[in-house]
Amino acid sequence: MTTTDPFTGKTDSRYATCIATDTCPLAAEIYSSNEYWVKATSLLHTGPAGTVDLPDSPYARNYLMSSHQHGTGNASSKGNCQQFLNPLNSAPVQRALFLALDDWTNGILPPPSRVPKLADGTLVPPLPQSGMGFPNIPGVTYTGLKTTRYLLDYGPDFYETGIATINPPVIALPYEDNPLNGPIYPSYVPKTDSDGNDIAGVRSPEVTVPLATYTGWALRAGPQANDGCEASGQMIPFARTRAEREAAGDPRPSIEERYPSFGMYYSAVMRAIDDLVKDRLMLCEDADDERARLLQAGLDKGVPPPSGNLPPQANVPHCLGQAAKK
Structure with missing residues (x-):
């Protein structure tokens, strides 16, 4: 879809050239939550003025990995951030999407895009905090800090010739949300639920059946306190x-309040995994390992153990269906 830049007046499309030459590739574009906070990813699926959601390109699908940082963090380390790093791992979902992308080349459409949207209120400004949804957690600082994308001034002819006569461009402090640095392209972040976990996107079982709050953003500790901790997220x-x-x-319910019994936690984990398998966002070959890992994580975090040994673990329902077809 072509869009028009509200500041330069130029109209173009990411796919304009390949459409003209009939050479467009198919793509599954996968973003972490961190990309919305640090890299203004919402502009990839809203208009450049930040007022409307864009429809999917016929050549691409877009997926937010809900509440993920950029990469997988070490949950036992804070690094140079204020909270423990976010350990969520998108690999199982990515493996499923790689196969879905391969299937697409054979005419089988991939899973629909899963991104936050302006239209349904799941793509929002980071402030006020009450509108974004993130809870007031004791010991956790929330400032709403996110990156700002400007039309920077590289000289009068840069955007026509590509030749910068002002380099680097003049930047005034504060860097974020400062109109003195140039016109601002509005960008947004995923809205969270009352636990602080992203509502929209591909929600891994840890987000659907949470033991913690997971964020795609983090703030630095130490001398640069409250500056952005770049690619890192948080596990709280x-x-x-x-x-x-x-x-x-x-304000967040405890493990005891959420999961009064092992059976309740077990059933919720099974449903979360099965939903992803059903939607072609997890492979059956990953489902058993994910289930075992999540059940052990629950026990480690305070989910009541079952009486006696762990019960025999049933197969994920949609994996049973796939096995029957083979």
Whole structure:
């Protein structure tokens, strides 16, 4: 789809050249939540004025990996950030999408795009915090800091000739959201639920059946405190018990309150995995490993253990269906 730049007046499309030559590739574009905070990814699926959602290109599908940082973090380390790093791993979903992309070349459409949208209120400004949805968690700083994309001034003819006569461009502080640095292309971030986890996108089982708040953004600790921690995200665990939660003043329900029994947690994990398999966003060959990992993670974080040994684990329902077809 062609769009018009509100500042330069130019009209173009990412696919204009390949459409003219009938050489457009098919693409599954996968973004972490971090890309919305640090790289203004919302502009890839909104108009450049930030007022409307764009329809999918016939050559691409877009997927937000909900609540993921850029890459996979070490949950036992804070690095130079304020909170523990975000350990969510998008590899199982990516493997499924790689096969879906391969199927697309044979005429089988991939899963529909899953990104936050302006139209349904899941793509929002980071401030006010109440509108974005992120809860007030004791010990966690929320500033709404995100990157700003400007039409920077590289000289009067740069955007026609590509020759910069002002390089680097003049930048005034503060860097973010400062009209003195040039016209601003509005960008947005994924809205969160009351736990602080992204609502839209491909929600991994850890986001659907959470043991913590996972974010795609983080803030630095130390001398650069509250500056952006770049590609990092955060893992902010839930309290184990209601008493611990209330003593800390944490508004997020505890593990004890969410999952009163192992059976409840087990069933929720199975549904979350099965939904992804059904939607072709997880492979059956990954489902068993994911289930075992998630069940152990729940026990480690305070989900009540089953009485006796772990019960025999049933197969994911949609994997049973696939096995029957073979």
